Amino acid sequence: MTVHPGPVRIGIDVGGTFTDAVAVDAHSFELLGQVKVPTSHDHADGVAHGILEALEKLQAEAGIGAGDVSFLAHGTTQATNALLEGDVATVGIAGIGAGFDGFATRRLAALGKMELAPGRRLPLRYAAVREPGEADAAVTALREQGAEVIVAVEPFSVDDPEGERAVVAAARERGMLATATHEITSLYGLTKRARTAVLNAGIMPRMVSTADLVEASVQRAGITAPLMVVRGDGGVMSLPEMRRRPLLTALSGPAAGVAGALMGEKLSEGVFLETGGTSTDISVIRRGRVQVRHARLGGRETYLPALDVRTVGIGGGSLVRFSGRAVTEVGPRSAHIAGLPYACFAPASALTGAKLVTVSPRPDDPDDYVALEAADGRRYALTLTCAANALGVVPAGSYARAEPEASRLAVLPLAEALGLSVEEAARIVVRQAVKPVRAVVETLVREYRLDHPSLVGGGGGSAAVTPFLGEETGHDWRIAAHSEVISPLGAALALVRESVERIVPSPSNADILAARAEAEAAVVAQGADPAGVEVDVTVDPTRNLIRAVATGATELRTKDRSSTVDEAAMRDEVARSLGVPAGEVGELAATAQHRVFGARARRHGWLGRFAAPVEHVRVVDAEGVVRLHSAGALVEKTDVGAAPGRLATLVDKHTRYGDGGSRAPAVWLLVGPKIADLSGVLDRDQLVALIGAELKTRAADEPVVAILEDRR
DSSP states (O other), X not given: OOOOOSOEEEEEEEOSSEEEEEEEETTTOOEEEEEEEEOXXXXXXXXXXHHHHHHHHHHHHHTOOGGGEEEEEEEESHHHHHHHHTOXXXXXXXXXXXXXXXXXXXXXXXXGGOEEETTEEOOEEEEEESSXXXXXXXXXXXXXXXXXXXXXXXXXXXXXXXXXXXXXXXHHHTTOEEEXXXXXXXXXXXXXXXXXXXXXXXXXXXXXXXXXXXXXXHHHTTOOSOEEEEOTTSOEEEHHHHHHOGGGGTTOXXXXXXXIIIIISOOOSEEEEEEOSSOEEEEXXXXXXXXXXXXXXXXXXXXXXXXXXXXXXXXXXXXXXXXXXXXXEEEEEEHHHHTOOBGGGXXXXXXXXXEEEEEOSSTTSOSOEEEEEOTTSOEEEOBHHHHHHHHTOSOTTOTTOOOHHHHHHHHHHHHHHHTSOHHHHHHHHHHHHHHHHHHXXXXXXXXXXXXXXXXXXXXXXXXXXXXXXXXXXXXXXXXXXXXXXXXXXXXXXXXXXXXXXXXXXXXXXXXXHHHHHHHHHHHHHTTOOGGGOEEEEEEETTTTEEEEEEEEOSSOOOOOHHHHOOHHHHHHHHHHHHTSOGGGOEEEEEOSSEXXXXXXXXXXXXXXXXXXXXXXXXXXXXXXXXXXXXXSEEEEEEETTTHHHXXXXXXXXXXXXXXXXXXXXXXXXXXXXXXXXXXXXXXXXXXXXXXXXXXXXXXXXXXXXXXXXXXX
């Protein structure tokens, strides 16, 4: 055993069957060790016991001391599963207000009709609070009705939370868990805000109990590094924050994998496909940012920020359906559901002479799913992974790679039934399986207007889907390194994240700067290094919405470019990303942490054939990774002292006017270790104010590179 001197980042993913843990060098991101243990659902300490077991096993095998651990994060499906199964606590709503406000809150009792799972409605109690002085009586009444956790609801609490605070204080004085709608979101919309808060409360008792047990387990291991939890939007948050808003961990299953693609695979523009045995989760990274939207839970929209993930019922274990004459479908049932092992992973000798049979994976399923019956009577599943291996598209060294002879024998009975060669039959199966995945990928590429996107596959079944999909679509593709543990890798590498949303009619510069400052302060409070915090601000004038999303690492991660970057390989990657020969790429600007390259290229789409070429820009970080894509851009080199005046002039010059009003250019600033994304702001004055906020703490002679892109 080699002892690693640290610092080390540890990521743990608690799955339904197994808990995976990995250790990563905090500087090089090298994988130092990985372990797998059964998830401890039935233990007295619940999943916390499995986390401790995985942690201790990982430390022992990788030679990691408690003092070497600089960061520890875990992802869990506990919140998601509780909501999907309807296994939530009884929630007591304290509806605050008299007159119309009281009428509005009384209507929230109807949230008890929300069906979380078939036959499982949200257990809800209601009590009225006409004024803050009645908070004690309302909490007492709700507890007597069986409420386990209290939600304080007042129509305009985002402006004046006094009533909600009174109810929460009364509940906590009685030792009860409580939450308030203004703590969940600053957005208006009483019903949606209350729905989100009620779901947050429903999982709070279980999640807080688990958090306490996990924290105790980590302390027993002697680790003093901050303990973080994966959020549904791809970031992580501190344990105290998770106790307050556990709902943010819901739908975090795919989030850790996306974080792994963003940080570990350095994906800046493309689609991440995480393929398991039964399904594929598909998500987007655009211009170095994960794409997030408000999630639907219990069939209703909430204010929960979560990844925009599209799930397709195709996985590595998906079974083939056969009409007797043609392959009609692949999936949705998998080998796991049928209780059969993959044929391609059986010894070739066991498959010799096997015959094709039809099965029903579940008693009420159609009986047109096919399997192989060997000479000794054993049955094996003919899966997508078998077909992909028989076709030869699974790369060597992949987790899903099988022996060629076994793969060929697995597909042979189907090929004979079709009257085709093994390769032809395998191609039919893989193409049929990948068809719905391709449709979703192409939709996402169009919706998000991705620029030369790459496909990155993660998960144990990734090699059964991504290589063939890449070949079919013409997109560059790759399988993530250590794809079978992409989720714990993502947890280990994830950034602290916080989102602040506000509805402000005609927001002033002060309103926007306040939202930005609140988001930045929130991630710093959770351990992010202030020097590296990036805040993306979006102002939607049609909805009067301000959104500030802050991200930051718990330590500032910088590298010596000269010692780590292969210049030729980096330029080749930039050229690939731009879609031009390497000789057409030129360096336009640089700071200590970033370099800006550009090339003249045509816009995408059929209209681009008739348009003049424009300057396409790529920003590369100190590790040689493309971090930002921009088309039709102006690159301006200046310094902090001169930047406010110079950039204000350029913003004026590139602001466009039309029937819908003015639209300032999209702007990104390269300053210090940050890429400040200001592209979400359309108003000229608000944009100039944010530029000032980004530069105010920097030295006057520090170089700044601005990238301006006209709105189209």
